[in-house]
Amino acid sequence: MGNSFSFTKPLLETPFHERTYEACYNNDWYRWAGYKIAREYSNTELEYTAMRNTAGVLDITPMHKYDIKGTDAIKFVDKLVTRNVTEINSGQVMYIIWCNEDGNVIDDGTVFCFNSNHLRIFCAERNLNWFSDTAIGFNVEVEDVSDTIAALAFQGPLTCKILNLLNVKDIENLKPFYFDKFDLNGCKVTISRTGFSGDLGYEIWCKNEDAINVWDSLFTFNRDYKVLPAGMNALEMVRVEAGFIQPNADFMSAEQALRPNRVRNPYELGMGWLVDLNKNYFTGKKNLVNLKKKTLTKKLVGLDIQGDKPAIGSVLYDKNKKEIGIVTAGMWSPSLKSNIAFGYVDKDHMKIGSKVFAEIYHPEELEYKKIWAECSVVKKQFFNPPRRHKVPAEI
Amino acid sequence: MRKFDIIIIGGGHNGLVAASVLSKKGNKVLVIEKNENLGGLSNYVNSLSYISEEVLKELNIKIEKDINENYVSALSDDLNHTVLKITGNKNIEILQTNASESDQANFFNLINKYDLFARTLRSFMFNKPPRVKSGSRSDIWQLFSMGFKVRLLGKKNMRELLRVIGLNIADDLEDNINNNTLKGLISSEAVIGTNLGARSPGSILNLLYNQATNNSIFRINKYNTNSFLNSIREICKKNNVEIETNKKVEKIGISNQNVNSVLLDTGEEIQTSLIISNVDPKTTYLKLVGAANLDTDFIRRTKNYRTKGTVAKIHIDFKNEIKINNLDTKYLSGKFVYAPDIKYIEHAFNDNKYNKLSSNPCLEFYINKNRLSANVYFIPYLISSSHDKTEILSNVKMILEKFITENQILSSAIETPNDIEDKYNISGGHWSHGDMEIDQLLMMRPFYGSSQYSTPINGLYLCSAGTHPGGGVTGINGINAAKQLLKDKRNG
Numbered sequence: 003m004g005n006s007f008s009f010t011k012p013l014l015e016t017p018f019h020e021r022t023y024e025a026c027y028n029n030d031w032y033r034w035a036g037y038k039i040a041r042e043y044s045n046t047e048l049e050y051t052a053m054r055n056t057a058g059v060l061d062i063t064p065m066h067k068y069d070i071k072g073t074d075a076i077k078f079v080d081k082l083v084t085r086n087v088t089e090i091n092s093g094q095v096m097y098i099i100w101c102n103e104d105g106n107v108i109d110d111g112t113v114f115c116f117n118s119n120h121l122r123i124f125c126a127e128r129n130l131n132w133f134s135d136t137a138i139g140f141n142v143e144v145e146d147v148s149d150t151i152a153a154l155a156f157q158g159p160l161t162c163k164i165l166n167l168l169n170v171k172d173i174e175n176l177k178p179f180y181f182d183k184f185d186l187n188g189c190k191v192t193i194s195r196t197g198f199s200g201d202l203g204y205e206i207w208c209k210n211e212d213a214i215n216v217w218d219s220l221f222t223f224n225r226d227y228k229v230l231p232a233g234m235n236a237l238e239m240v241r242v243e244a245g246f247i248q249p250n251a252d253f254m255s256a257e258q259a260l261r262p263n264r265v266r267n268p269y270e271l272g273m274g275w276l277v278d279l280n281k282n283y284f285t286g287k288k289n290l291v292n293l294k295k296k297t298l299t300k301k302l303v304g305l306d307i308q309g310d311k312p313a314i315g316s317v318l319y320d321k322n323k324k325e326i327g328i329v330t331a332g333m334w335s336p337s338l339k340s341n342i343a344f345g346y347v348d349k350d351h352m353k354i355g356s357k358v359f360a361e362i363y364h365p366e367e368l369e370y371k372k373i374w375a376e377c378s379v380v381k382k383q384f385f386n387p388p389r390r391h392k393v394p395a396e397i
Numbered sequence: 398m399r400k401f402d403i404i405i406i407g408g409g410h411n412g413l414v415a416a417s418v419l420s421k422k423g424n425k426v427l428v429i430e431k432n433e434n435l436g437g438l439s440n441y442v443n444s445l446s447y448i449s450e451e452v453l454k455e456l457n458i459k460i461e462k463d464i465n466e467n468y469v470s471a472l473s474d475d476l477n478h479t480v481l482k483i484t485g486n487k488n489i490e491i492l493q494t495n496a497s498e499s500d501q502a503n504f505f506n507l508i509n510k511y512d513l514f515a516r517t518l519r520s521f522m523f524n525k526p527p528r529v530k531s532g533s534r535s536d537i538w539q540l541f542s543m544g545f546k547v548r549l550l551g552k553k554n555m556r557e558l559l560r561v562i563g564l565n566i567a568d569d570l571e572d573n574i575n576n577n578t579l580k581g582l583i584s585s586e587a588v589i590g591t592n593l594g595a596r597s598p599g600s601i602l603n604l605l606y607n608q609a610t611n612n613s614i615f616r617i618n619k620y621n622t623n624s625f626l627n628s629i630r631e632i633c634k635k636n637n638v639e640i641e642t643n644k645k646v647e648k649i650g651i652s653n654q655n656v657n658s659v660l661l662d663t664g665e666e667i668q669t670s671l672i673i674s675n676v677d678p679k680t681t682y683l684k685l686v687g688a689a690n691l692d693t694d695f696i697r698r699t700k701n702y703r704t705k706g707t708v709a710k711i712h713i714d715f716k717n718e719i720k721i722n723n724l725d726t727k728y729l730s731g732k733f734v735y736a737p738d739i740k741y742i743e744h745a746f747n748d749n750k751y752n753k754l755s756s757n758p759c760l761e762f763y764i765n766k767n768r769l770s771a772n773v774y775f776i777p778y779l780i781s782s783s784h785d786k787t788e789i790l791s792n793v794k795m796i797l798e799k800f801i802t803e804n805q806i807l808s809s810a811i812e813t814p815n816d817i818e819d820k821y822n823i824s825g826g827h828w829s830h831g832d833m834e835i836d837q838l839l840m841m842r843p844f845y846g847s848s849q850y851s852t853p854i855n856g857l858y859l860c861s862a863g864t865h866p867g868g869g870v871t872g873i874n875g876i877n878a879a880k881q882l883l884k885d886k887r888n889g
C-alpha cells in the first residue's frame with residue numbers, strides 16, 4: 003500500500019526514529035497518534051516470520067500512557083473498568099476494557115500496578131478526557147505521560163533467550179502479565195511479559211534518552227538469531243492470529259461512533275468474561291446487567307474459511323444467502339496454514355461450529371474472482387502456543 | 398438507628414411541599430434542613446406573584462393576598478420614571494412615562510403576545526415532561542400533547558412563537574419600541590437570575606418561562622411568601638412530619654444502587670429506602686451521592702450543568718423613611734427596576750461573562766420604610782477569587798444616590814452568589830439551581846438521564862428548582878417529585 007497521506011504537519015518521530023528510519027527500506031510510514039511508525043520495513047512476511055520464529059522488534063512508543071496517582075488509584079481504575087481490579091498486586095498487569103453508561107465498549111488496554119497509589123494505563127486511543135471525567139470525586143491525578151516513555155514490543159519465541167544473553171537477570175522467571183525493573187545494557191528499563199502477538203514476548207519501557215541503546219542491544223546477537231524490526235502490517239497479522247480485537251477496526255469505540263447502532267457491548271465482542279457484575283459499581287454496570295439477560299443479536303466470532311483467499315471486507319451470509327454480518331479482519335495465516343477472520347454473525351450463527359458463507363472478491367490480474375466460501379465459526383484465539391504461558395520461559 | 402419511610406434533604410419550599418404531599422398519604426417523613434430557618438432561597442423572594450390553583454388545591458391551602466394593586470417603577474437617570482400599575486394577573490396600565498403613544502401601544506402589543514405564548518407554555522408546567530429516548534407510551538403521548546398545545550395557537554401565532562422562542566429579547570424589543578426605559582424594563586425581566594444578556598439567544602424563552610411560572614411578566618408582589626411557607630409548615634405539622642433544622646446531610650448511603658440511609662454532620666445515620674433531595678442536582682450527585690455510584694457519562698453531564706449564580710442580595714438601612722426623587726410616595730409599595738436601557742444591561746452582563754464585577758450593575762428592589770432590599774445583577778459567582786464586597790456596595794450606593802437624596806445610610810449587608818452557596822449549599826448560589834436555557838429545560842432538566850424527578854439511584858428523587866419547571870417559588874417541583882415517588886412506590 004502506498005503512502006496515501008498528504009501531511010500538512012510533519013509527523014513526530016519517536017526516540018527510535020534514527021534506527022527505524024535506517025531500517026525502513028520501503029520508507030512506508032503509518033500515522034499512529036501523531037507519530038511516524040513503519041508500516042513495512044522491507045517485507046511484511048519476513049517481519050511476521052521473525053515474530054513467529056525468532057524475535058521481532060516493534061516501536062510502540064505512540065501507545066497512550068496515563069499515570070494514575072493518588073490514594074484512590076485502585077478505586078478509580080475499578081470504577082473505570084469492567085473487571086475487578088481491587089485485588090491487583092504490585093508488579094501485576096491486567097487486561098482491561100471500559101464501557102460508557104450504555105454498556106458499550108470505549109477501548110481496551112492494560113493496567114500496570116506499581117503500587118496501590120500508582121497505576122499506569124496503556125491504550126491505543128486517546129482517553130484523557132474520559133479518564134479525567136471518571137476521576138471526579140476520586141483522590142487521583144490522571145496524567146498523560148505518553149511522550150515521556152519510549153516503548154518497544156519484543157515478541158517471539160527467542161525473546162527470553164536473547165534477553166537472558168543480554169544479562170537481564172531472572173527474566174525467565176517473569177510471569178505472563180507481570181512486570182519488573184531490569185538492567186538492560188546499562189539502562190534502567192521496565193519489562194513486562196505482555197504483547198499483541200499471542201506468543202512469548204515482552205514489552206520494554208525506557209527513558210527517551212536510552213531508546214537507541216535499548217534498540218541496539220536487542221540486535222546484538224543478530225548473527226545467530228536474526229531479530230528483525232517489524233512494522234504495523236506484521237503486527238496486524240499476529241494480533242489477528244492471537245485473537246486480539248482493535249477499536250475502530252473490529253468495533254467502533256463508543257466515544258467515537260457517530261451512528262447509534264455502530265457501538266458494541268462486551269458480550270457482542272465476546273468479551274463477556276471481562277465483565278464482573280458482582281463487583282462495585284462501574285460505568286455501564288446498570289446497563290450491562292440488563293444486556294446480560296438479553297439474547298445477543300450479533301456477535302464477533304472467529305471464522306475458519308475454506309480456501310486460501312483472505313476474506314477482507316467480505317459480507318457474510320447464511321445458507322439461504324441471507325445477509326447476516328460482515329468480516330472485520332481477515333488473513334491467510336502462514337503459521338496455522340489456514341484462512342482466518344473475525345466477523346459479526348447473527349444470533350443463529352454464534353455457536354462454535356456454525357456454518358456461514360463469505361462472499362470473497364479476490365483480485366486476480368485486473369479481474370475480480372468472486373468466491374463463495376464456507377466458513378466455520380471458531381474461537382477467536384487462533385494461535386496460543388504453550389510457550390506463551392510457560393514459567394520459567396524458555397531460554 | 399432511627400428509621401423513616403421517606404427523608405427529604407433540605408427544607409426549602411419545594412422540600413416542604415413534597416413533605417406535605419407525602420405525609421398526607423400516611424408516610425413517616427423526616428425533613429432535614431441545614432439552616433436554622435426553613436424556606437431556603439425563598440427567604441430572598443420579595444415578590445411572590447403567583448401560586449397556581451393546581452398547587453393550592455393539591456396542598457389544600459389558601460393564602461392571603463397581600464395587596465390588590467401593584468406598581469412597577471422603572472427608574473430613569475433623568476428622573477422621568479415610568480410607572481406601571483398592575484391589577485389582577487395582567488391588567489397593566491401605564492401611569493406615567495415619557496414614551497410616545499405609539500411606543501406605549503407597541504409595549505402592550507408585545508406584552509399581550511408574550512402573555513399568549515406564556516399561557517401555552519404554562520400548560521407544560523404542571524406535568525412532568527416526557528423523557529428523552531424512553532419510547533414509553535406515556536412519554537410519546539406527552540410529547541404529542543405538547544405539540545398539540547402549540548398548534549392550538551393557530552397558524553400565525555404558532556409561527557410567531559417558533560420565530561421568537563430562540564431569539565434574544567433585545568431584537569424583538571428594538572423591532573417594536575423606541576423608548577429605552579421600556580426596553581430596559583422588559584429586558585431586565587428576561588435576564589434576571591440567568592447567565593443571559595439582553596442580546597443572548599434564549600432570553601425571550603426565559604422571559605416566557607418566568608412569565609408562565611409566575612403568571613405575570615413583572616413577577617410582582619401579590620402573596621406573602623411567609624404566609625405560603627407557614628401554611629405548608631402547618632400541614633407538615635398536622636401530618637406529623639418531623640422537621641430537624643441546623644443539621645446537614647453529608648452523604649446518602651447507597652448499596653447496590655439502592656438508597657439505604659442518610660449520614661448527618663452530627664455523625665448520626667438514619668435509615669430509609671426513599672429520599673427526595675431538595676438540594677440542587679449538581680450538589681446532590683457530586684457531593685451527596687458521590688461520583689463512585691454514577692456512570693462517567695452521567696458525571697460529565699452533571700459537571701457540565703451550568704450553575705453559575707449571577708444575583709447578589711443587598712439590604713440597606715437608611716436613617717429616615719426612604720423616598721424616591723420625583724416619584725409619588727404611593728408607588729413606594731411596589732417594585733423598582735434600575736436597568737435603564739439595553740446597552741446598560743448588556744455591559745453589566747459582559748463583565749459577568751469574564752467573571753468581573755461591573756461598576757454599573759442592574760437593580761431590582763423593594764422598599765419597606767427605612768429598608769431597601771435589592772437583587773443586584775450581574776454579580777458573578779467566583780471560583781478562584783473572592784468578591785470585593787465594599788466595591789459592590791459602593792457601586793450600588795452610587796446608583797441609589799441618583800434617586801434617594803437627603804437620607805443617610807446606617808448599615809448595609811450583602812450576600813454574593815458565593816455567600817448564598819455557602820449558606821444554602823446550592824451550587825453557584827444559583828437562583829434556579831441551574832441556568833434556565835433551552836438545553837436545560839423541560840425533558841432536558843436538569844439533564845438527560847435525570848429527568849422526571851428520578852435519578853439513576855433507586856429510591857432517590859429530586860425536587861429542587863433544578864428540576865422541571867425550574868426556579869422560582871412555585872411548589873410544582875415538590876408536588877411532581879412527590880407524585881412520581883408515590884407512583885413508583887405503588888408500582889413496586
Ligand SMILES: Cc1cc2nc3c(=O)[nH]c(=O)nc-3n(C[C@H](O)[C@H](O)[C@H](O)COP(=O)(O)OP(=O)(O)OC[C@H]3O[C@@H](n4cnc5c(N)ncnc54)[C@H](O)[C@@H]3O)c2cc1C
Nearest residue numbers: 407409410411431437438439441645646822862868869870
Ligand atoms: C437572591 C435571590 C433572589 C430571588 N428572588 C426571586 C424572586 O423574586 N421571585 C422568584 O420567584 N424567585 C426568586 N428567586 C429564586 C427562588 O428563590 C428559588 O428558585 C426557590 O426558592 C428554590 O426553591 P427550592 O425549594 O427548590 O430550593 P431551596 O430554596 O434552595 O432549598 C434547598 C434547601 O436545602 C437546604 N440544604 C442544602 N444542602 C443541604 C444538606 N446537605 N442538608 C440539609 N439541607 C440542605 C438548603 O439550606 C435549602 O434550605 C431568588 C433567588 C435568589 C438566590
